[in-house]
Amino acid sequence: MNIGMKHATEYCQQLAAAAAFIEQHDDFLVVSHIQPDGDAASSTYATGWILSQLGKSFTMINEGAIPSKFSYLAGSKQILDYSEQAPNRLYQTIISIDCADFSRMGRISTLFDEQVNLLNIDHHPTNDEFGSCHLIKHDAAATVQILFDLALYMKLQPDILFGECIYTGLLTDTGGFRYSNTSSEVMKIGASMLELGVKGAEIAEHVLERMTYAQIVLLQKALSTLSFAYDRKLAWLAVSLEDLELTGASSDDLDGLVNYPRNVEGVEVGMLIKEKAAGVIKVSLRSSGLVDVAAIAQSLGGGGHVRASGCTIHGTLDEAIARMVQEVGDKLK
Numbered sequence: 187m188n189i190g191m192k193h194a195t196e197y198c199q200q201l202a203a204a205a206a207f208i209e210q211h212d213d214f215l216v217v218s219h220i221q222p223d224g225d226a227a228s229s230t231y232a233t234g235w236i237l238s239q240l241g242k243s244f245t246m247i248n249e250g251a252i253p254s255k256f257s258y259l260a261g262s263k264q265i266l267d268y269s270e271q272a273p274n275r276l277y278q279t280i281i282s283i284d285c286a287d288f289s290r291m292g293r294i295s296t297l298f299d300e301q302v303n304l305l306n307i308d309h310h311p312t313n314d315e316f317g318s319c320h321l322i323k324h325d326a327a328a329t330v331q332i333l334f335d336l337a338l339y340m341k342l343q344p345d346i347l348f349g350e351c352i353y354t355g356l357l358t359d360t361g362g363f364r365y366s367n368t369s370s371e372v373m374k375i376g377a378s379m380l381e382l383g384v385k386g387a388e389i390a391e392h393v394l395e396r397m398t399y400a401q402i403v404l405l406q407k408a409l410s411t412l413s414f415a416y417d418r419k420l421a422w423l424a425v426s427l428e429d430l431e432l433t434g435a436s437s438d439d440l441d442g443l444v445n446y447p448r449n450v451e452g453v454e455v456g457m458l459i460k461e462k463a464a465g466v467i468k469v470s471l472r473s474s475g476l477v478d479v480a481a482i483a484q485s486l487g488g489g490g491h492v493r494a495s496g497c498t499i500h501g502t503l504d505e506a507i508a509r510m511v512q513e514v515g516d517k518l519k
Contacts, residue, residue, distance in 0.1 A: 197323055201339045204321040207305045208237070208281075208340075214244040215277035215297060219290040221437065221468075222248050224358025224393060227256040229283040229307070229329040230265055232351040236333065239342050245273060249292035253438040255393055259354065260347045268294055279303050282317060284329040286310035286489040307332055312480050312489035327367040330355030334375055349382040354389055362394050366475070366493070401439035404429065408443055414453075415511055416518045421447035422457035422510070426503055427464070437462075448472040455479060455514050459507055467499040467506035477517045486513065 208214075216233050218226035230246050237244045247266040266273070276299040285291055285308060298304075304317035309326040323332050330352045337344060344352070356376055360368045363376070380386050397405075404425070411424045423443060429435075440460055448456025455477050458470040469486075471479035473493045480495040488497025499506040 200321045200323075201336060203319055204305055204307065204336055205340050207303070207319045208240065208242070211279040211303065212242050213277065214242060214279050214281050215294075216244055216246045216281045216283060217285075217291050217294045218248055218283045219285045220249045220292040222250075222252055223441070224256065225328040225330060225355040226284045227252045227265070228259060228351040228355035228358075229333055231259045232330055232333045232337075232348060232355070233281055233283055233307070234263060235348045235351065236337055236340070236342060240340070245277070247273070247294060247297075249294055250437075253441070255396070255438070256354065258389075258392065259351055268292075273297060277302070280317075281305045281307065283307055284309070286312045287314050288316045290489075307336075310480075310490060311492065312484050312495075327365075327369060327372045328355045328359035330359075331372065331375060344379075344382060346383045349379040349384040350389065353379040353384045353386060354393065357386075357390060358393060362390060367491075398435075398439060400433050400435040404433045404435040404439050405443065405446075407433060408458075409446065412447060416515055418450070418452050419454040419518050420457070420511065420514050421450050421453045421455075422459055422507065423447055424503060424507060425458070425460040427461045430461075444470040444472050448474070454518060457510055457514070459503065459510060461503050462498075465500055465502070467501065467503060468496065469499060469506065469510055470494075470496045471514070477514070479514075482513055482517065 214237060216230055218230045234244060234246050246263060247268055249268045251267045252265050277297055278299040278301055280298060280302055282291060282304060305319045306317035307321045307329060309323055309329050309332060311324045313322050321332060326332050334352050353376060356372055360372060407429050408423045408425050414421050444456055444458035454474050456472045460468050462468045471483060473479045475493060478492045480490050480492050483490055483495035483497040486497040488495060490496055499509055
């Protein structure tokens with residue numbers, strides 16, 4: 187058996203195990219990673235759709251709010267914001283969506299019963315296979331791609347609500363179908379969602395093109411911090427808490443800023459270094475492909491993909507910048 191056939195067989199076995207997990211349980215808690223992006227939000231709703239089709243009861247939740255630009259995604263239930271609406275109970279059956287490791291769920295883990303059963307559905311190469319059941323496909327462009335496979339495996343008939351979730355997750359995690367993870371399989375799934383009636387152009391305009399006033403003002407301020415090192419192979423932007431306060435921007439408005447330093451010609455690694463709270467710095471990394479930024483992030487307690495990852499550094503903004511410049515510089519020398 188060649189490697190490709192072995193991986194395909196293992197994936198089919200995981201699909202079967204995940205389907206059995208869902209069929210055998212009920213009363214699910216569905217959770218994605220902290221600071222949810224398009225794939226996390228879409229995957230949560232897509233999971234909710236699958237559970238609804240099967241007549242299962244479930245609660246969808248995230249440690250924080252889902253970005254408002256994904257509010258068009260429909261669901262029979264809304265995703266709860268733990269910081270404002272924490273359930274007053276524990277759950278025994280969990281479906282973790284798009285989380286590379288257990289800690290990425292944040293404070294939601296406080297809702298888990300001691301006898302918890304957890305299904306881990308993800309596509310990150312750094313996933314450490316936490317949980318009692320795994321559905322992990324490292325070469326999937328997005329977690330929604332795996333959920334699409336799971337829905338078909340369970341013989342569910344996709345509709346436009348499910349289609350919008352799948353299309354949105356693929357669109358955002360492939361950078362508008364521009365990144366190297368845009369495979370022929372991704373395009374086939376995207377096309378099938380358009381055939382369902384999904385309005386791809388409208389979703390792309392809403393998710394990728396529109397900017398809030400606060401976001402454009404924040405971009406103006408952030409670009410003034412653009413810095414380079416190592417013969418311009420490394421570039422970064424820095425955003426402080428003061429910047430956020432002065433511009434009135436939210437964490438949602440930081441989305442996409444990391445691409446500006448990365449897109450400069452000759453840059454191998456681009457970074458966005460942002461102050462999340464006093465002494466807590468969130469770092470987003472993007473690579474042109476020569477540097478494995480997932481390995482860098484994982485060494486610092488984070489994770490992600492070879493070309494897109496993130497981590498958290500404790501200290502001041504200046505200390506975090508110095509640390510990251512050194513860490514990335516070691517890979518560029």
